[in-house]
Amino acid sequence: MPASPRRKSSPARTRVPKVGFVSLGCPKALVDSERILTQLRAEGYEVAPSYEAADVVVVNTCGFIDAAVDESLDAIGEALEHNGRVIVTGCLGARPERILARHPRVLKVTGPHAYEDVVGAVHEHLPPRHEPFLDLVPPQGVRLTPRHYAYLKIAEGCNNKCSFCIIPALRGRLASRRIDEVLREAERLAAAGVRELLVISQDTSAYGSDLRYAAAEWRGRPFATRFIDLARGLGELGVWVRLHYVYPYPHVDEVIPLMAERRVLPYLDVPFQHGSRTVLKRMRRPAHAENTLARIRAWRAQCPELTLRSTFIVGFPGETEQEFAELLAWLAEAQLDRVGCFKYSPVEGAAANTLAAHVPAEVQEERYARFMQQAAAISRQRLAARIGRRLRVLVDSIEDGVAVARSEGDAPQIDGVVRIPGVTAGGRARLRAGEFADVEIVAADDYDLTGRLTE
Ligand code: SF4
DSSP: OOSOOOSOOOGGGGSOOEEEEEEOSOHHHHHHHHHHHHHHHHTTOEEOSSTTTOSEEEEEEOOSSHHHHHHHHHHHHHHHHHTSOEEEEEGGGGOHHHHHHHOTTOSEEOOTTOHHHHHHHHHHHSOOOOOTTTOSSOGGGGSOOOTTEEEEEOEESOOOOOTTOOHHHHHOSOEEOOHHHHHHHHHHHHHTTOOEEEEEOSOGGGTTGGGTTOEEEETTEEEESSHHHHHHHHTTSSSEEEEOSOOOOGGGGGGHHHHHTTSSOSEEEOOOBOSOHHHHHHHTOTTTTSOHHHHHHHHHHHOTTOEEEEEEEESOTTOOHHHHHHHHHHHHHHOOSEEEEEEOOOOTTOGGGGSSOOOOHHHHHHHHHHHHHHHHHHHHHHHHTTTTOEEEEEEEEEETTEEEEEETTOOTTTSOOEEEOOOEETTEESSOTTOEEEEEEEEEOSSOEEEEEOO
């Protein structure tokens, strides 16, 4: 499920930018290629199967021996001939003069292991079609993710028919990637130093249903292309695994024991969207008939540490004061840790536009404020309960002597942070981005925590 149904669609956005990729060289270069492709895929780019189908081609080169240099220069020439728009990266990129002497038309040359620069060059020459409603990464997500976490896209498209959404029309039906392909990509990312994988797709719990849960092999063992096997496989990698866009279907219950054992993070991002069954029915939401409160209670009984994040829409067409009150009552009962909320706005082409009784803007505004006030109060209370506890955190950055980190309960860019002041001594930081640290929580506000190192 995407972040928000706020904006209108336009035909221009239906064109998915396509990147061709040629990867030469050693396993290290392959890891870089993987990292670049993972990032681009998460941002909504498609990988083109041929030069002709690509809007731009990235050639990841090798410059180790003369034969490899020749092969790389030939590959660049071939890409230029068949496509014309070429970005060069990799080891040969350390000697741009050699490339430019033979191929002055290349758009950009970036150096080895500089995946941020390559992705930046792709953005420059083929801008991502960033659209909060359609994209799975957060609005800020086109900014490059730090090296220590990566979005892992497991599927494209969606088989649901939510009435406010046009993704199935734009992106097509669910198309899952086979589990061995996904697990191998995840394995390489972990080997390259990624500490946290964020699993994304439009409907993560439906993963593999389009492939009839195809069987595959990974690490010499059988896996099915399905949600629970994916969680099990990723849980073997020794990195944080965070599951996004999971619908509350009964089979999701199976993942909770893995969370209790910390094989995957005890964190679920479930886009509930509303708490009133009649509104959910009008929204045509998957799992709208499920008793979600009972499900949440059962999850928490099994895994008390579970952090639940969700997004909601207020002011959906026809939403009555009674239905909105049901939503507030639902939220009070559900006690979700992290909550995002949007005021409904029509998306061109969505079925919900034809529903009667659109809620006036001022009523939407007022409901939004009431909803957020209640959500903030719940968040404040739940975070305050963490004061005095010891938590493992992952450091994202060091800013003015303060480490900005996240606990198991905080997804990057959409949830809160754990600030750890005083981590610089004698001009040197005691922590670095990408490191884990153990802290004791000493303070909390509505959304964020403050901790101090416990050594
Ligand atoms: S149809 Fe529903 S489940 Fe599918 S992408 Fe749209 S909002 Fe998400």
